[in-house]
Amino acid sequence: MKKTGLFITFEGIEGCGKTTQMNLLADYLKKEGVSVLKTREPGGTEIGEKIREILLNPDNKKMLKETEMLLYGASRTQHVEEIIKPALKSGKIVLCDRYSDSTLAYQGFGRDMGISFIKRACPLSLGTIQPDLTILLDLDVKTGLSRIKNRIHGNDRIEKEKIAFHNKVRKGYLQLAKASRGRIKIVRADKEIDEVHDEIKNIVAKKFSAHPELVEGLDSR
Template sequence: MHQGLFITFEGPEGAGKSTQARRLYERLQAAGYPVILTREPGGTRIGELIRRILVDLRHTEMAPTTETLLFSAARAQLVSELIRPYLATGGIVICDRYADSTFAYQGYGLGRDLDELRAITAVATGGLKPDLTFYLRIDVEVGLQRKRAGRERPEANSGQPVEWNRLDARDLAYHQRVAQGFAELMAQEPERWYALDADQPLDVLAEQIWQAVTPRLARITPIAAQGSAD
């Protein structure tokens, strides 16, 4: 059991998980908690290089096994370099996507063998699982429309251009399998997952997330308190 608190955000494309992950990070930081925000794939120099390969729309020939192993390689680097060390200090790690995405996207979406994925993921993570995973639920078609709108009209996403990547461009049936995969993952571990309706005002959703996180903060020492104890 690690000392810190590991929180992940999952959901279909366009659910707004990156926005909510950042809002939670900013609120925890403002409250004086030791917290970092990272993402998958990426979060490290090596991971970001792998991300470029994975998301590039030109790489249509990428084999499902290659895709799976690249995601897992980026994850292994992130866990080793960033997540485990920070949790060991008693801090909070918020990660925008994690291993559940591999099961949903490469497992249920691409039809990869789930037992094989479990074995690969165990190697990549050393068995590290989140303490809490938020799933932002949204209709798949609505989410994809949202993401397209953000890409074409940055003002729809607070002025920030949205990445439209190789996985986003897959057909609707693929994204529907991914959503079903997430539903099955939640059914298998209901104690870890916290599902929320993404089609709510941002502030309402952020407050629901905060209320779910607050009881778990008792084991985390705020930075100010750490300083006074030295």
């Protein structure tokens, strides 16, 4: 049988717990003997990390929304070809902190570019592969931003946007989830870290039950 991994992405507004939950899931899966690759966007490759610095640098106030979309797209294209596709081909479970739904939510909804415009103008910016599963951690904006206000290096360019922008992003995510119910699973992120983790484990176990070759030992309640 042809080996193919599973591509799982984590999405949601700033401070919703993506990185925390991705790390917990990765640790859990590794303990279960699953071969996992953790990565993130923008970034994930040497070139992508350089693009990430440009995108998140608060000094780049002049950046056009079109430039922003293309830079995210450039980082993603590099990432998919260099890291994600080879890992999936070797049968790994790829966990990615942000992916194409971030472009649709932030540039499409947050910056009002419209998702149909992005899909038409720059399909590459959405990556050439679709996640098998997307965990959308849904949280109100004030709670999210209050969780990250003490980040050591100061907030980045996107985090500094106004509350109204982040609200548009959150609503955008929920709209995307409605349109892709099979792939995007909404998880309430206002609960305790462990509770959120348990819910994610259950969702992933269900997904795995369709791919028993990947995780023989994993419990699929």
